[in-house]
Amino acid sequence: MKDILSELEDRRNAARLGGGQRRIDAQHARGKLTARERIELLLDEDSFEEFDMFVAHRCTDFGMEEQRPSGDGVVTGWGTINGRMVYVFSQDFTVFGGSLSETHAQKICKIMDMAVQNGAPVIGINDSGGARIQEGVASLAGYAEVFQRNIMASGVVPQISVIMGPCAGGAVYSPAMTDFIFMVKDTSYMFVTGPDVVKTVTNEVVTAEELGGASTHTKKSSVADGAFENDVEALAEVRRLVDFLPLNNREKAPVRPFFDDPSRIEDSLDTIIPDNPNTPYDMKELIGKVADEGDFYEIQEDFAGNIITGFIRLEGQTVGVVANQPMVLAGCLDIDSSRKAARFVRFCDCFEIPILTLVDVPGFLPGTSQEYGGVIKHGAKLLFAYGEATVPKVTVITRKAYGGAYDVMASKHLRGDFNYAWPTAEIAVMGAKGATEIIHRADLGDAEKIAAHTKDYEDRFANPFVAAEKGFIDEVIQPKSTRRRVARAFASLRNKSLQNPWKKHDNIPL
Numbered sequence: 001m002k003d004i005l006s007e008l009e010d011r012r013n014a015a016r017l018g019g020g021q022r023r024i025d026a027q028h029a030r031g032k033l034t035a036r037e038r039i040e041l042l043l044d045e046d047s048f049e050e051f052d053m054f055v056a057h058r059c060t061d062f063g064m065e066e067q068r069p070s071g072d073g074v075v076t077g078w079g080t081i082n083g084r085m086v087y088v089f090s091q092d093f094t095v096f097g098g099s100l101s102e103t104h105a106q107k108i109c110k111i112m113d114m115a116v117q118n119g120a121p122v123i124g125i126n127d128s129g130g131a132r133i134q135e136g137v138a139s140l141a142g143y144a145e146v147f148q149r150n151i152m153a154s155g156v157v158p159q160i161s162v163i164m165g166p167c168a169g170g171a172v173y174s175p176a177m178t179d180f181i182f183m184v185k186d187t188s189y190m191f192v193t194g195p196d197v198v199k200t201v202t203n204e205v206v207t208a209e210e211l212g213g214a215s216t217h218t219k220k221s222s223v224a225d226g227a228f229e230n231d232v233e234a235l236a237e238v239r240r241l242v243d244f245l246p247l248n249n250r251e252k253a254p255v256r257p258f259f260d261d262p263s264r265i266e267d268s269l270d271t272i273i274p275d276n277p278n279t280p281y282d283m284k285e286l287i288g289k290v291a292d293e294g295d296f297y298e299i300q301e302d303f304a305g306n307i308i309t310g311f312i313r314l315e316g317q318t319v320g321v322v323a324n325q326p327m328v329l330a331g332c333l334d335i336d337s338s339r340k341a342a343r344f345v346r347f348c349d350c351f352e353i354p355i356l357t358l359v360d361v362p363g364f365l366p367g368t369s370q371e372y373g374g375v376i377k378h379g380a381k382l383l384f385a386y387g388e389a390t391v392p393k394v395t396v397i398t399r400k401a402y403g404g405a406y407d408v409m410a411s412k413h414l415r416g417d418f419n420y421a422w423p424t425a426e427i428a429v430m431g432a433k434g435a436t437e438i439i440h441r442a443d444l445g446d447a448e449k450i451a452a453h454t455k456d457y458e459d460r461f462a463n464p465f466v467a468a469e470k471g472f473i474d475e476v477i478q479p480k481s482t483r484r485r486v487a488r489a490f491a492s493l494r495n496k497s498l499q500n501p502w503k504k505h506d507n508i509p510l
């Protein structure tokens with residue numbers, strides 16, 4: 001019996017060594033942690049339960065039968081984050097470069113199936129040379145099995161991808177179908193075709209970092225939702241995100257203890273709106289002042305800064321925030337911001353997370369590049385996402401809500417539950433100057449008349465009361481009491497029940 005026990009321990013120790021000490025040292029020398037070290041940092045201490053530690057590949061080509069390391073390049077299992085269950089896979093670059101074989105894929109599929117059945121998120125740590133070259137089509141089949149599970153799990157359990165090394169070729173499409181992608185600066189990259197193929201086909205000379213590094217994907221492509229300095233920071237931030245999310249689409253997000261008075265009055269908000277309507281202010285200040293303890297988890301911070309998306313808590317409950325940012329492009333909606341916010345709204349709706357919308361929007365960004373880029377279809381994504389969402393929706397218009405953008409930003413007409421406005425709100429088809437120049441074109445040569453018309457338009461529409469008279473705004477509130485009003489509104493909506501008509505699925509303008 002003793003011998004058998006020590007054999008088990010020997011086998012476990014061999015499996016834990018992955019591709020051996022030399023390759024572990026090489027991984028560390030690059031500033032990267034190993035697959036197991038990452039899992040240890042991600043999960044609560046001693047909570048990890050491993051599956052399939054002894055699984056080995058079945059390939060017999062290219063002399064592969066001589067090398068059959070236990071685990072086959074991926075560590076899989078489950079554990080807890082602050083006591084809540086998650087499933088995890090972590091690719092081991094020290095074993096065949098973390099490449100995906102048939103059995104490696106089967107290990108990932110096993111925990112994904114269990115995650116869906118048991119209702120817990122899947123966190124995938126990617127560090128892989130892609131398809132196991134020696135296995136050919138068996139490896140491609142393995143990828144497709146993972147893809148199919150990503151699709152089926154979408155909207156059922158949260159899926160989070162952390163890119164901590166290479167992720168190239170078709171392999172990128174598994175993270176691409178998950179809810180959030182995080183990258184590590186300087187040590188991770190994602191691309192469909194690498195720099196060498198790019199050079200051959202298009203003659204462009206580009207480094208892996210420029211083509212698919214963390215900066216590229218958080219600032220240019222918006223493929224990734226956040227970039228962190230190193231593995232340790234990235235994993236700590238994933239833990240923080242998981243704390244905001246429900247485990248699955250049948251449960252509510254966890255309620256955290258809070259020590260911040262929900263009725264807290266913020267006098268400074270009464271003066272946050274500048275006298276000049278064209279002067280910007282920082283919408284993040286308002287978000288911080290509304291949130292419990294000022295805690296805001298921002299998603300896609302480095303992309304489309306004209307809209308802000310992320311999570312806060314109100315009375316300990318998770319709320320998704322979408323807010324126009326007057327400091328970037330005057331807070332206009334455009335292609336990028338519409339796409340960014342639409343995806344965020346849909347995530348919240350999938351997982352029953354209520355949405356707070358803070359509005360200061362002068363309209364859609366004009367111009368040929370926007371029209372040629374399809375701003376009509378992209379803007380419609382956000383409109384569609386808000387309109388189909390059945391979660392509690394509370395909207396506060398702080399200043400401008402002009403034109404179609406007024407409708408889009410969770411207006412009453414898109415089933416907003418509480419639509420508040422500050423007294424500084426201006427709700428109109430367009431700004432007073434533009435409106436005057438169109439409806440009083442005949443007076444354009446007469447500055448005095450134009451000034452009088454503009455003033456008249458401002459008096460009529462540069463306020464929230466016309467909309468309030470029609471019931472499109474439920475109440476004009478004092479800025480300083482925003483946290484209290486919004487917290488009470490969400491509290492009253494905790495048992496909201498609203499269902500869309502049955503359909504197979506909708507046809508959102510992709």
Ligand code: HXC
Nearest residue numbers: 096097099128129130131132133134143166168169170171
């Ligand atoms: C088998 C692989 C491998 C792979 C790396 N290795 N990639 N083994 N299949 N795809 C092995 C190497 O042989 C080496 O083994 C170890 O992993 C580390 O690789 P190095 O090249 O020494 O490391 P590095 O210099 O850091 O380069 C990493 C790399 C490079 C950039 C990822 O290895 C690389 O280009 N690999 C091939 C990538 C690729 O073309 N994959 C297929 C993509 S197509 P030893 O024994 O020396 O440690 C694809 C299609 C998916 O993925 C389709 C889904 C639909």
